[in-house]
Amino acid sequence: MDIVTVGPGINNKYAGFFYATDRKIRNGLIRLGHNITHISDRDIASSALGLRFVGKKLANRKLLKVVEAIKPDFLILFQAHLIEADTLLALKKRLPNCKIANIDNDLIYTKTRFLRLLKFKSLVDVTFITSAGEHLKRLRKEGLRSAYLPNCTDSSIERGNPFIDVNLTYDFIYFAGDVLQSRRWELPLKVASIAPDVKCGFFGHGKTRIFGSRYFQLLKNSKLALNWNKMNDLYLYSSDRISQLFGTGRCVCLYRGSGFQRFISEKEALFFSDADDLASKIRTVLHKDQWQEIAQRGQDHYRTLFNEKRIAEYIIKFTFDENISNYEWCDV
Structure with missing residues (x-):
């Protein structure tokens, strides 16, 4: 056509x-x-x-x-x-x-x-x-x-294989173009306070959003990535960041209330209920080196479906x- x-x-x-x-x-x-x-x-x-x-x-x-x-x-x-x-x-x-x-x-x-x-x-x-x-x-x-x-997702744009590289700067990364006082930052900051041993990278506070190659460089230097939106309990809603996280092969952290379990299993993403639950699961998958398997399965599955x-x-x-x-x- x-x-x-x-x-x-x-x-x-x-x-x-x-x-x-x-x-x-x-x-x-x-x-x-x-x-x-x-x-x-x-x-x-x-x-x-x-x-x-x-x-x-x-x-x-x-x-x-x-x-x-x-x-x-x-x-x-x-x-x-x-x-x-x-x-x-x-x-x-x-x-x-x-x-x-x-x-x-x-x-x-x-x-x-x-x-x-x-x-x-x-x-x-x-x-x-x-x-x-x-x-x-x-x-x-x-x-x-x-x-x-x-x-x-598009594999010609969103590239990356973190599951074959363990020498990454960040254990856990989050991007949000919003002021630090926004409620969007409450969860990731609480996770960081609960698990100070986890190397966190948080970017975009003060509405200084990051775009282009710098965004991908930071993203590809992380093991786990948080998909956390302005509204997280709206069924199957996410910003397009979810495709960038899965597409580049991060171990993606998804809120249970979003409903994405319909398409994505516990073996393909890290589902959590609150900050305590997320912090505990991050520590577990990092300690047992399970994040790599979850990341690879998640990338393969997301690329197949979407x-x-x-x-x-x-x-x-x-x-x-x-x-x-x-x-x-x-x-x-």
């Missing part, structure tokens, strides 16, 4: 977010044999000398020109927040057979983010979000054809009403 994708471009985090989900899904689509044309609404808008209103209009106009030239079978929006409903309406009139999917990786916990999805309600064929539970139910109640989309080709294929099949019964999350 000819597919046009719209989303972040090279200016996103000054190219430091080269491991973003949209990049991996585009790789998957290409590896499935599709012809992909990508445009960045944000990069186009930024060319308007900082005039946001002008830049937004320019981005929407460019999208229509690209679509008119290519006449795609499928349009995929990735966090394309500058694209207007009127633009999609015009596109639908010109290409009534072109399917449209809207993919949003953000946690849909504010009214603004929820309304952002609703504005395309009658214009997109499907809306994908990376959480299940109440947020997905709410979208469906509003009449959106919605589906859960796992965070994908690789970029499989997720891209699921997006196509769900959008085009094809059989999706062989995907483990099809009934979420």
Whole structure:
């Protein structure tokens, strides 16, 4: 198929977010044999000398020109927040057979983010979000054809084999772009106080988020990594960091309340209930050198279930009403 994708471009985090989900899904689509044309609404808008209103209009106009030239079978929006409903309406009139999917990786916990999805309600064929539970139910109640989309990994981007290298700087690592007073830091800091013998690396406090090669260098120099989000009891929700942790082969620490036991077993991740439980399990797997086996099994399993080709294929099949019964999350 000819597919046009719209989303972040090279200016996103000054190219430091080269491991973003949209990049991996585009790789998957290409590896499935599709012809992909990508445009960045944000990069186009930024060319308007900082005039946001002008830049937004320019981005929407460019999208229509690209679509008119290519006449795609499928349009995929990735966090394309500058694209207007009127633009999609015009596109639908010109290409009534072109399917449209809207993919949003953000946690849909504010009214603004929820309304952002609703504005395309009658214009997109499907809306994908990376959480299940109440947020997905709410979208469906509003009449959106919605589906859960796992965070994908791409072995050409997320590389690493910590289970063959024991000379790593950190036993336990955590990243969070948030102020130190945030509740997100309470759990990792408590783990560090309970287990002072564990070499911890905590990064991102003070909202100084780390991107690019430095992020991967730090991550690949750790044995265990904590997947801990702004909301941790929302069914099957995680930021895309979960794919980076599993993809690079860390021994991933997952909160039991997240529900990921549906896909990942105790042999493939370190599940915990609270800080005391996590600290105890970290010490155990480090002392017995079990973290390496868990890391390897976790990486292999996550890459099998949630690789970029499989997720891209699921997006196509769900959008085009094809059989999706062989995907483990099809009934979420």
